[in-house]
Amino acid sequence: MPANRTKRSSPPRKKRKNLFARLIFAAFVASIVVAVAAGMFLLHLTHDLPRFDQLVDYRPKESTKVYAADGTLVAELFEERRTVIPPGDIPEVLKRAILAAEDAYFYQHEGLDYGGILRTIVRNVMSGRIRGGASTITQQVVKTFLLSPEKTYERKLKEAILARRLEQNLSKDEILYLYLTQINFGHARYGIEEGARFYFSKGAKDLTLGEAALLAGIPQSPTRLSPLTHPDRAKKRQLYVLGQMLANGWITQAEHDREAARPIALKVSKPEGVGPYYVEEVRRYVIERYGVDAALTGGLKVHLGMDPEVQRVADRSLRAGLLAYDRRQGYRGPTGHLDEDARKAAEESLAKARAGGSGGAPLLVDLGTGKAVKATAGLTLTGAVEKASAKSVELWFGGPSVGLAVQDAPWAGKGRLASLKKGDLVQVEIAKVEDKKVELRLYQEPAVQGALVVLDPETRRVRAMVGGWDFAASSFNRATQAKRQPGSAFKPFVFGAALESGRWTPASVVVDAPESIRDPWTGESWKPRNYDRDVYEGNMTLRRALARSKNTVAVRLASELGVDAVIDFARRAGISSALPSTLSLALGSGDVTPMELANAFATLAAGGARAQPVLVEKVVDRDGNVLEENKSQAVIAISPAISYVLTRLLEAVVTEGTGKAADVLGRPTAGKTGTTNDGNDAWFAGYTADLVAVSWVGFDDPKPLGRGETGGRTAIAAWTELMKEIYKGKPARDFPMPEGVELAEIDPGTGLLAADDAGPGDSALTAFVSGTAPTQRALSPGVAHEDTPVELFLGGENP
Template structure:
């Protein structure tokens, strides 16, 4: 019997495989997902670890000091200079000093949820990523304020995935290290606002002429909107775009609840009103001298980024007078030198092609500034073979797109962009294009207006030493010439103008307040922008006869001479024992007067007398006297010193004269008074430290001699001041250096005129003709409203009425004049009545008192 398998139940169905299959695939997918997640996590960790390498520490932001502008305050408390990095100027303002609407404007413009997120806006990142993938869509980002702080202060502004990842890593760290207010403060104070201004304080001062704490709602919205694209949206560059952006920010402020809708609506239609551009700060040479001094003491980095507060002795009103006096004086000398011709020429067809571009640029400037009409200074068009490239404003935060736009400019557009525009006003100096020349007049196109120059105003323009006979002797059509606007008349009338020229001759002026030795004004040249070399402090030039007061002072101090001692003014060959050379001193006018008094000799600036004096007292004695007065430069120890052959700076001569004015009291000249750091700590402070270096009576007698120079000698023009004054002119060999130094009871000043290359000025240019008008022009303005005061006479001086003919005491029968003497040196004998003694007998009696 064969065995059989058990029979299956008749109702059993076949086993289903669907559930097993689904389960197997689910497990597989879960495994893959787990692996994927693990890989993503591992990848993210790897990316995080990789990009975390070498990242800057965010802890540094806690104590980070933003670079700040160093501000210089003048004697009147005004800010008269600023030193900063080329990237822009910045003054940090504390967050608690800013009103809420200023802070909220930036939140509305850049990051409305700033106080809600933890540094990264993940929804915004995804939204921006999707939007950037859509073809033709406008690219956008999703950077929070914290991310922007990270980018600008810890990383670089490059556009790359690597930089973005590092930014994402650092942002949460910054949020943990700093409070929200600290982050917002860094952002507002760090970001760029265009026109070379970093930080809201400097932006507010520049655009609106007020501190950030005083900004209105509308003004705050303008600045908050500017930071998106500071070179294109700033209100000075494009006020239309600035207004559009402001409206967007205001709308965001209302929508986010940062400002009441009623206040926003009021601001929406208001025009943006910019502050007028302040006038140029006076004293560019003074400011640069202070900068060089600070850099020498603290280093360039501290000066340009340290936010120092510096007090200086400059008085802006007096400095402006000094700047103007030097400018006028040098222009007068330059005109006497003759006309050097046009600054260049330009073909008519080239000018006609450029003119429409220039016109549009002027019209746009007028719309932006709302300050009236402007004209073009065509100096940069004088040579068009290689068009000058406009200087790009490229701060650290300049968007790349803006730089690319400039690359699309045509050569003509680039040339036009290099042309400077100037607001039209009386006294404006620009270069224009000559379009018409007639015998008695010419017309110059300034692009925007036309100026007419009458021939009568250009008769000074000698060419090759010859005076012009008609206008065509001076200019021709196609010339680019400099003009000065004399009178602005309403359009379409022609502007009244005259031919202008930038001097080649240079000069300087230093003014000191003798009571505290403050240098109240200092000018080192005609134009700082053209030549920053400071001739007042950096140059050493021969003082010529302006050094003679120190020779005469030493002679008086020796006790061997009085103001009426006689010295023979006569030609004589002298062997200089100090050099071994024989020479024959000559007077400037080549005339000799025989025996004359010291007073007369200095009044007439007699070289022979100065040489005889220094020969008698020795050069060493003269040098010692000059040193005690304040001359510090090396001086030649030989007889030529009597003619001022040593080289001195204008500043040290002015201060040495101040010692004479102050009756022998010496102190260092003070320009830098105080330096304070950002915390308010005084780093250095200076007060005058007076010392009696010269006998007061001797210094007073020297002043007395120089008063005769002003009243009767080579500086008689000074009598126009109608007050006691003393001074001395100086003219060196071949008229290479010309000086006038002098003082009143209120101010001491020294002026110099010459060429930088030591070329002769010309035989007619002397100390009384070139620098003295500069000195006088300044003094005329500086003394307005001041009472006339005489010099203080110290103890040890006696004044006696003498007979000028004999030098003896004037009796009742002899007319006399007052003369000053050191006590004990005055004459004791009385002059006989007229006719009882001859002048030659007097000189025989008195000649031994002065060789």
């Protein structure tokens, strides 16, 4: 080697050691910093994590069930419609289907799917945004019960921590039960039991393999996968679930193939909507008494006095009565006019509906709503006039016109339909659909309103209550909220007070004649007139005066008795509303509700026993504890003898007076018509030995009902329709006669005992309080009555 060649040098070993040491130290410090930071972050994440108390003592939101008297479920009050069942009622096939759809390795993992989490992180990084996914059933329970639904990395980390903790605090079966009870199946149905009842009308324990697989597929996206609105998507999802069940060895190939080949078969439970006014009244009551949370999420069971069959009949009867009245008034004309924008929208709606398929049924656009509907008998909708003549009207529903025969709507009035113009909007009802041919009949929604209440006089159960023509259009309950003048339907309380005073009996002769009376309570003079204006009949018995609803007699009785006595009798019967201290009260000038009037008549029907109406009989909490129980707490407010005598007088109203139209039941029936002086209100309050019902008809904005529209015609129609249907095929029952009553045959003209040789029609069997029947006998028929005494007061002098 040459002496002058320089030798290459390398870093000193000491320096290399120092550098390495520094790197190790830096790494150590960094690891400590990271550890401290991680610890602080972990502490930040966990210091306010929720506890598991609410899961250990799980109290899900459960709908309140409302049951009729026969146990029928008639309504639910809910925030989330849910029915909680015990774990033992959830079948294994359903559990397996849910696991196949959501988390096949649920029983193997410890709350987290690490592979799925890694795949989700990669997807999120690549997409640049946070997405869901990789959630085990445990994580979904944590997210649903303990955390907010926000999508942040911090929330996902909390979810992972809580999922691990949850697995350490609850068993797998408990976690799965929480999930199955909480999940959403769409259409406001939550929990596996409610899902099964809604889609298949059966409990979860009775589900088949195919039904379980279909149901299990829905929670992933309840709206998008609903078998009701998207059957094709729901079927594909069911096939996926079945495939996963097969892959996991939970079903056989044969079971898979059999269910895969079957079409979706739903049996959707649709609530009938029995008694919506009744249910709404109960909803208000429960919320007022127990609060909104308990009423809508507390799982209460509310038992009503409602008889669902009577309620259905009442709903139909009132609608039929209002419709009959409306048609007597004639056709009011078109409801509007079709403009070009609405025409184009209707054409587009029809085209879209046809593209989606109609299943063979003709499609029509209801121009009232703008929606395309399948033509179905009984459906009401609105069409636009294309042309009109004396014989027919051509109506347009977005496509080819449909004919409406004028001769099928005589109630419309002559020439009314022929005068319709092109584009006029007309309501119709589909009468028949046959071979894609649609037959229409003219329809008109009544503008008038009404109410119908049915009570059991013994128990005071409210068997039915209807508060108007259409609950969807107006939830105002006229049965309980509308205070209207009862007119002559108030007279029984005047005549009852007269009987109770002992100064009058059913046979007392009173005078129907015009007379000017000074009202001592107002100081004004007043000349009461009968409904038939200038028709006065002179001398008549009290029985006939009530049967013929004589205003003059009612006012004279109130004048002689004093209004306070009338008010007292009405109060004891059950009228609680304010009553005016004027003689006009005798003609029903005080405002009452139909429910109030029905309850007062129920007191008479129950032999003078007053009690409160019972809508809600019992309320039970989710644990079976009875929170309240309501039974009729009756008190004898009116003498049973007086009540019975008054009932027999009201029978005469039906058999020979203004309520004759109600004499169609083939059984003893008592009642009273009511028509206000201004003709704004029409009433009929009637009862048998078993039921009391009150019918009212009037406009919400009071105005006359029209000429000839009285309680004996307008209101009595719904009452008779109701009672005929209820009593069809049932045996008759007499009003039970209490002690302290005697019966006597009375001469209708004089009020004396009937003549010995009186024939049919010459006497009337009449009830009296014992000891008050007349003792003098009338002359034989055909003999003049000039010498027969006329009594106004029992035991008093001739006027």
